[in-house]
Amino acid sequence: MVPGQAGTDPRKGAIMTIDQDKLGELLGRFVGDLGATLAAGSVVVGHRLGLYRSLAEGPATAQEVARRTGTDPRYVTEWLCGQAAGGYVSYDPATEQFSLTEEQAFALADPGGPLYLPGAFVLALGALRAESQITDAFRTGAGMGWHEHHEDVFSGCEMFFRPGYVANLTSAWIPALEGVEDKLAAGGRVADVGCGHGASTVLLAQAYPTARILGSDYHQASIDTARKRAADAGVADRARFEAASAQTFSGTGYDLAATFDCLHDMGDPVGAARHIRQALDADGTWLIVEPLAGDTLADNLNPVGRVYYSGSTFVCVPNARSQPGGYALGAQAGEAAIRQVAERAGFTRFRRAAETPFNAVFEARP
Ligand SMILES: C[S@@+](CC[C@H](N)C(=O)[O-])C[C@H]1O[C@@H](n2cnc3c(N)ncnc32)[C@H](O)[C@@H]1O
Numbered sequence: 518m519v520p521g522q523a524g525t526d527p528r529k530g531a532i533m534t535i536d537q538d539k540l541g542e543l544l545g546r547f548v549g550d551l552g553a554t555l556a557a558g559s560v561v562v563g564h565r566l567g568l569y570r571s572l573a574e575g576p577a578t579a580q581e582v583a584r585r586t587g588t589d590p591r592y593v594t595e596w597l598c599g600q601a602a603g604g605y606v607s608y609d610p611a612t613e614q615f616s617l618t619e620e621q622a623f624a625l626a627d628p629g630g631p632l633y634l635p636g637a638f639v640l641a642l643g644a645l646r647a648e649s650q651i652t653d654a655f656r657t658g659a660g661m662g663w664h665e666h667h668e669d670v671f672s673g674c675e676m677f678f679r680p681g682y683v684a685n686l687t688s689a690w691i692p693a694l695e696g697v698e699d700k701l702a703a704g705g706r707v708a709d710v711g712c713g714h715g716a717s718t719v720l721l722a723q724a725y726p727t728a729r730i731l732g733s734d735y736h737q738a739s740i741d742t743a744r745k746r747a748a749d750a751g752v753a754d755r756a757r758f759e760a761a762s763a764q765t766f767s768g769t770g771y772d773l774a775a776t777f778d779c780l781h782d783m784g785d786p787v788g789a790a791r792h793i794r795q796a797l798d799a800d801g802t803w804l805i806v807e808p809l810a811g812d813t814l815a816d817n818l819n820p821v822g823r824v825y826y827s828g829s830t831f832v833c834v835p836n837a838r839s840q841p842g843g844y845a846l847g848a849q850a851g852e853a854a855i856r857q858v859a860e861r862a863g864f865t866r867f868r869r870a871a872e873t874p875f876n877a878v879f880e881a882r883p
Contacts, residue, residue, distance in 0.1 A: 556603050557638045559596055563625075564635035568596065569617065572606060573626035576616035628676065631684040636676020643669025644831040651831050660839025663782065663832070664736045670832065671714060671739055678778055679716040681876060686717060687724040690804065690878050693870040697773055697802050701725040705772035708733065708796060710763045710789070711779030715743025715756070721775075722752035732758045733766035763789035769796050775804040778876075780858065781850050782833045785842025790862030794883055803864065805855060805879040809872055812851035821875065825849050855879055 563569050571577070571585040579597050583590035597615045600606035605625060607616050617626060624634050646667045654661055663670070691698050701707065704727035709718040712732035722730050732743050737760040747756040759767060763776070763783060774793045780786050793803050808825045810817050817826070829848035837845035846854055852869060856879075859867045864881040871878040 552603060556599060556605075557642055559599055560605070560635050560638040561642050562596065563600070564628075564639060568593070569622075569625040569635070570627075572615060572617045573622040576609070576612070576614040578614055582615065631680050633676055633680050636673055636680070638673075639669050640673025640677045641828070643667045643671075643673045644828060647831055647835075651835060654835055654838070658838070660784075660837070661835035662839040663836045664738065665839075666832065671736075671742070675714040675716050678713075681873060682717050682720055682777070685871070685873060685876070686720050690806070690871050691721075691724075693878065694773075694802050694804060694880050695882075696800075697804075700772045701728045704728055706768075706770060706798075707731070708766060708768060708771045708774040708793070710766060710774060710776050710793065711735075711782070712743055712758070712777070713739050713779070715739075715746045715758065717775065717777045718743060718756050718758070719746050719750045719752055722747065722756040723750065726752075726755065728755065730756045731766070731768055732756060733761045733763070734758075735760065735762040764792050766792070766796070770798050771796055771801055772798055773802050773804060775806070777806045778808065780805055780855065781807060781829075781846040781848055782836045783842065783846075784837045784840025784844055786844050786846060786858045787861045788842060790858050790864065790881075794862050794864060797883060799883060801883065803859070803881040804870075805859070805881060807850065807855055807877050807879070808848045809875055809877045810849040810851045812853045816851070817849045822849055852877065852879070 566588055567586055568582060568588070571582050574585065577585065579594040580590050582597065583593040586593070597606060601608040601615060605621060607618055607621065609616070623630065624632050627633060628636070643666065646669070647661060650661050650665070653659070691701065701721070702725055705725070707721055707728055707730040709715070709721065709730060709732040712718050712734050715732045718730055718732035721728065732740070734740050734743070740758045740760045743758045744753070747753045747758070761767065763779070764785060774797055776789070776793075780789065783789050790803070797803065809821065810825065825848040833848045834845045856867045859881040864883060866882040868880055869877060870880040
């Protein structure tokens with residue numbers, strides 16, 4: 518149908534009129550989205566080959582970036598042009614040099630820093646590899662477990678979430694809980710449930726050297742990596758790991774149990790919460806970190822909601838559907854749904870302790 522002209526609506530066979538402004542707005546959104554989708558692959562290439570890190574060393578021509586990174590100049594030229602068009606890299610036409618501003622370098626060139634955007638793209642591309650299985654799952658209703666995804670989902674998840682934990686976990690979230698910081702500083706006991714690659718476990722072990730921490734996750738390969746991360750960080754003596762589900766992890770008398778961005782992934786979050794409650798000391802605390810979300814769909818119709826709903830369609834809901842329990846909270850569950858899980862498991866006190874633009878942090882007590 519020609520924009521601006523009346524035509525036949527293919528849905529109803531009725532006459533429809535295209536509003537040029539509204540169509541233009543939709544097309545503008547589409548061009549941005551298509552560019553971002555294709556650029557996602559380029560961001561991951563830049564991450565893997567150290568192209569951003571090389572640019573952070575100083576302005577350079579494409580030839581020079583290629584020389585610095587031992588890569589092919591023609592490919593690097595095309596990559597740099599696309600990055601500059603997307604605003605991830607700066608370009609000076611006078612010198613034909615590319616560079617990173619302080620802000621671009623902060624966000625793109627330091628995998629260990631408090632912000633590392635390429636990690637999110639590794640996660641996104643890894644998740645999208647499951648498109649054909651997820652399309653089938655829409656037809657059948659079947660689940661797809663976390664362990665069935667591409668390896669990039671696990672390492673991308675670690676890179677996506679770790680910077681937020683580096684920035685907030687021990688400086689803001691633990692201090693926001695009632696009495697927990699003192700207990701951990703005095704050598705408390707912690708269960709980090711659904712710990713994945715153990716990013717949070719290692720940070721807790723580094724901040725509270727006399728605390729004893731058990732990281733657990735149902736996914737054996739993630740636990741193997743978490744053990745390696747703890748050994749590399751020199752905290753293997755105080756951070757142990759076991760492959761176990763949130764409904765079965767071992768031990769009792771914990772001062773703190775934590776679920777970082779994983780409760781909503783579970784098919785039986787109430788079963789997990791009940792197990793956590795019986796594993797906690799009578800005066801213990803459950804720290805629940807979940808994606809920031811409002812309680813209604815209307816609250817979440819924004820860019821952050823779009824990221825989480827879309828990721829959740831590919832990873833969180835399919836994982837929950839693959840497990841017994843009948844729940845699939847999704848990554849935009851909101852406070853009311855999380856509170857309901859805690860209350861159904863017998864927790865009597867529940868409050869929002871902190872939040873960031875991406876995370877909601879709740880405290881539940883028996
Ligand atoms: C989004 S990742 C978060 C990992 C880690 N907590 C972090 O913040 O980096 C979700 C994790 O939940 C784990 N998981 C899913 N269902 C689980 C269950 N029933 N019991 C234990 N872990 C589970 C997955 O294996 C995965 O490591």
